[in-house]
Amino acid sequence: MTVDRQRAADIARELIAEHLGDGWSFAFDTAKRRAGACHYTKHSITVSRYFTEQATQEEFTQVVLHEIAHALAGADAGHGPEWAVTARALGYSGARTLETPFAREKAAWLGSCPGGHDHYRYRRPTRPLSCSLCSKRFDKRFLIEWTFVPHSARKTR
Numbered sequence: 001m002t003v004d005r006q007r008a009a010d011i012a013r014e015l016i017a018e019h020l021g022d023g024w025s026f027a028f029d030t031a032k033r034r035a036g037a038c039h040y041t042k043h044s045i046t047v048s049r050y051f052t053e054q055a056t057q058e059e060f061t062q063v064v065l066h067e068i069a070h071a072l073a074g075a076d077a078g079h080g081p082e083w084a085v086t087a088r089a090l091g092y093s094g095a096r097t098l099e100t101p102f103a104r105e106k107a108a109w110l111g112s113c114p115g116g117h118d119h120y121r122y123r124r125p126t127r128p129l130s131c132s133l134c135s136k137r138f139d140k141r142f143l144i145e146w147t148f149v150p151h152s153a154r155k156t157r
């Protein structure tokens with residue numbers, strides 16, 4: 001069963017209030033290629049409304065926790081160890097969040113830009129990529145850093 005949108009927004013706002021406090025806000029966005037994003041400078045977390053339409057409550061919650069962990073760990077942490085430890089402490093289980101209706105279902109490479117946007121690829125990109133959401137043209141300031149997601153952490157069915 002998919003999560004009700006109003007309920008989803010309530011869940012996100014409660015989790016943000018609990019872990020990040022008043023300075024942070026939540027909103028839906030219209031992304032089609034990724035589920036959630038952490039906007040470090042704007043102090044906001046957004047989740048795709050298309051993703052939410054297809055997500056269960058658990059999947060939605062997991063995406064919010066993923067992004068809260070980015071907010072806590074900071075942009076420089078990417079999807080590295082510091083972020084992973086933070087995310088786990090919040091109750092995030094990477095495996096569950098990769099079980100989503102999006103392209104990342106089978107993605108092996110999880111990327112993160114300095115602006116907090118998540119990116120997914122089936123294969124490791126062969127050349128440096130910058131985030132198309134942060135800048136329409138290639139821009140070294142917005143390079144995506146890639147982390148390999150082991151097969152066991154991905155969707156198996």
Ligand SMILES: [Zn+2]
Pocket residue numbers: 066070079112117118
């Ligand atoms: Zn991420």
Ligand SMILES: [Zn+2]
Pocket residue numbers: 113114115116117131132133134135142
């Ligand atoms: Zn970006």
